[in-house]
Amino acid sequence: MKKQEKEIPVFIFMGFLECGKTRFCSETLIDRNFTEGEPTLLMVTEEGMEEYDEKELEKRNISTVYLEEEDLNTEKLLDLQDAYHPKQVMIEYNGMWQLEKLFSIRVPKGWTIVQVITLIDAGTFTVYNNNMKSLMAEHIQNADMVVFNRVTDDSDINTMRMAVKTINRRAQIVFENINGQAQVDNGEIEIPYDLEAEVIEIEDEDFGIFYIDASDNTEKYVDKVVKFKGQVYCPPQYKGKAFVPGRFAMTCCAEDITFLGFKCVSMETPNMKDREWVTVTAKIKCEFYEEFDGDGPVLYAQKIEKAERAEEDVVYF
Helix, strand or coil: CCCCCCCEEEEEEECCCCCCHHHHHHHHHHHCCCCCCCCEEEEECCCCCCCCCHHHHHHCCEEEEECCHHHCCHHHHHHHHHHHCCCEEEEECCCCCCHHHHHCCCCCCCEEEEEEEEEEECCCHHHHHHHCHHHHHHHHHCCCEEEEEEECCCCCHHHHHHHHHCCCCCCEEEEEECCCCEEECCCCCCCCCCCCCCCEECCHHHHHHHHHHHHHCHHHCCCCEEEEEEEEECCHHHCCCEEEEEEEEECCCHHHEEEEECCEECCCHHHCCCCCEEEEEEEEEEEEEHHHCEEEEEEEEEEEEECCCCCCCEEEC
8 A cells, every 4th residue: 555645734924025924934933933843944935134043943953945936846846855854844935926836836745735824014015005916916815814014003904904805705814013912803894884774875985895794794784774886687597586786896906807796686686687787775684595605695675776877887995
């Protein structure tokens, strides 16, 4: 019988230059004694202002190697495996390189990516998010955990939270202040409408926030009545008994526009046409349906009205 290869966990730390990856890795490896003395290979793909204390790492059985982009290939990784025989691997990954390059390499047997952590400097987040949105989105999309560090009282927590929630709802979010104190985020988005109103009116520009919050925290909306404007989509599987009122939304770039909406049960469905604009007043229930792979918000229409096109066709997060 062929011997089963023992899993070698691989941890990836992502983020742009000077976002705090080296400090975070150092704290994880040294201060928290993450490796517990087992042979560990630390692969570093960029050098910033902060450097590793390699002598201190060696004391903990951690070997540090520095790689260029051309070194990311199967042959090089096999050589490193043979040279160091690591029980675990940690990679500080260059934030300007495509993560797909790393994922597509045939790695040594047993190497398994178990966690991707993205580090984001709260102070430079807005600049990077506005100017390199696609790359920032890739960092967030592939992360199991997103750590916003250097957070101050002036940091826009809600915008940072929305940036993650719209792209990767499974990722854990951590906010770390300038003193290094970290707190796991509770995921609650600050909403701009009154949840206690008899009819909760969702402004056109707030549809994205409504969609994310109602998806993540459906229990808050059960038996609430909402009113919003959206476009009609009539999925054939609903057989004329329900439609989806929603909006086209751009999460990271023009190529990533998708339609967001909730199933809405309505006798008016047979009279509706795809893409027409309507204002929906409906009560929200929590029910199982396939699109959510579980329980999610389902609307029960109380009133459907024809509506004018929204000033902005696309919702921007």
